[in-house]
Amino acid sequence: MEKEALEKTSVTLLGLGAMGGALARAWLTAGHRLTVWNRTPARTASVVAEGGRAADSAAEAVAANTLVVVCLLDDASVGEALADADLTGRDLVNLTTSTPAQARARAEWARERGARYLDGGIMAVPPMIGVPGSGGYVFYSGSGELFERYRETLAVPAGTTYVGEDPGFAALHDVALLSAMYGMFAGAAHAFALIxxxxxxxxxxxPLLADWLVAMAPAVHQTADQLRSGDYTKGVVSNLAMQVAGTPTFLDTAEQQGVSPELLTPYFALMRRRLTEGSGDEDLTGVIDLLRR
Structure with missing residues (x-):
C-alpha cells in the first residue's frame, strides 16, 4: 500500500497538438507514466522517444489508465474520439476549450457512460506549460472529490484553481477572463492607432500604455463590490454623467487623427443609454446590467 501511495499517477492523454504536446512533456519530465493517442499518429513519435507509450486508438488509450485527460480541437472532437471507448470507472478530465453549456452537457454524457468528470479551462499558452513561475494555470470545475484526488498530478503542467461543482464554471471563467483580455487588446489597438x-x-x-492599464486594473474590485452591494454610487470618483460628457473629445480626436472609432462607439453608446435610464451619479457599473438579456 505504501509503495502504491508513493507511485505517481499514470495518465492517459488524448490530443497532441501544441497544448497537448506541452502537457505530455510536463508529465513525462515529472516522472509520470503516460499513454497517448493522437488522430495523426506521427505526432506521438516524440512522446514515445521521451518514454511515453502510444496507443493505436483512443479506446485503447482510455483502457490503459483510470485518469484520462482530453485536450482536443473542440467539443465535437471529444465526442468523436471517445465514441468507441469504454468510460466505465474512468476519471475524465476535459481540457478542451468549450462553452459552459457544452461542458455541462459533456459532464452528463460522461456520467451516463459511467465516468466521473472534471472540466478545465487553460489560462496559459503552450510555452508556459511545465514552467514553474510562468503564471499559467487551469480553471477546474465539476467533481470536487475528483479534483482533490488528482490535484498534485494536475498541478504538474500548470497551477490549478478550482471554481466549483458546476461543470460549466471552468469554461465560464475562462471565457470571461479572455473576453476582458480582448477588450484590453481593443483599447490598446485604438491607442496605438491614434499615435x-x-x-x-x-x-x-x-511602457506608458502598459503602466496605465496596470494602474486602472484594480478598478475591477470596486466594480465587483458595487455589483454585490447593488449600490453603483458607492466610492465613485468620476461619475457616469462626467464620463459621458467627455466622450465627444475621444471621438473628435479619433476623427482628427484619421482613426475609426468603431472600437469605442459601442461602449460609449451603452454609457449614454445608461445615463438616460439610471443616475448620473453612478459609476460605469450600470453598463453591465444593460448587457444582460
Whole structure:
C-alpha cells in the first residue's frame, strides 16, 4: 500500500497538438507514466522517444489508465474520439476549450457512460506549460472529490484553481477572463492607432500604455463590490454623467487623427443609454446590467 501511495499517477492523454504536446512533456519530465493517442499518429513519435507509450486508438488509450485527460480541437472532437471507448470507472478530465453549456452537457454524457468528470479551462499558452513561475494555470470545475484526488498530478503542467461543482464554471471563467483580455487588446489597438501617423515611437509609448492599464486594473474590485452591494454610487470618483460628457473629445480626436472609432462607439453608446435610464451619479457599473438579456 505504501509503495502504491508513493507511485505517481499514470495518465492517459488524448490530443497532441501544441497544448497537448506541452502537457505530455510536463508529465513525462515529472516522472509520470503516460499513454497517448493522437488522430495523426506521427505526432506521438516524440512522446514515445521521451518514454511515453502510444496507443493505436483512443479506446485503447482510455483502457490503459483510470485518469484520462482530453485536450482536443473542440467539443465535437471529444465526442468523436471517445465514441468507441469504454468510460466505465474512468476519471475524465476535459481540457478542451468549450462553452459552459457544452461542458455541462459533456459532464452528463460522461456520467451516463459511467465516468466521473472534471472540466478545465487553460489560462496559459503552450510555452508556459511545465514552467514553474510562468503564471499559467487551469480553471477546474465539476467533481470536487475528483479534483482533490488528482490535484498534485494536475498541478504538474500548470497551477490549478478550482471554481466549483458546476461543470460549466471552468469554461465560464475562462471565457470571461479572455473576453476582458480582448477588450484590453481593443483599447490598446485604438491607442496605438491614434499615435500611428505621428512622430511618436510606439516602443516608447508602450511602457506608458502598459503602466496605465496596470494602474486602472484594480478598478475591477470596486466594480465587483458595487455589483454585490447593488449600490453603483458607492466610492465613485468620476461619475457616469462626467464620463459621458467627455466622450465627444475621444471621438473628435479619433476623427482628427484619421482613426475609426468603431472600437469605442459601442461602449460609449451603452454609457449614454445608461445615463438616460439610471443616475448620473453612478459609476460605469450600470453598463453591465444593460448587457444582460
Amino acid at each position: 500611428r501617423k505621428e512622430d511618436i515611437d510606439p516602443t516608447a509609448f508602450a
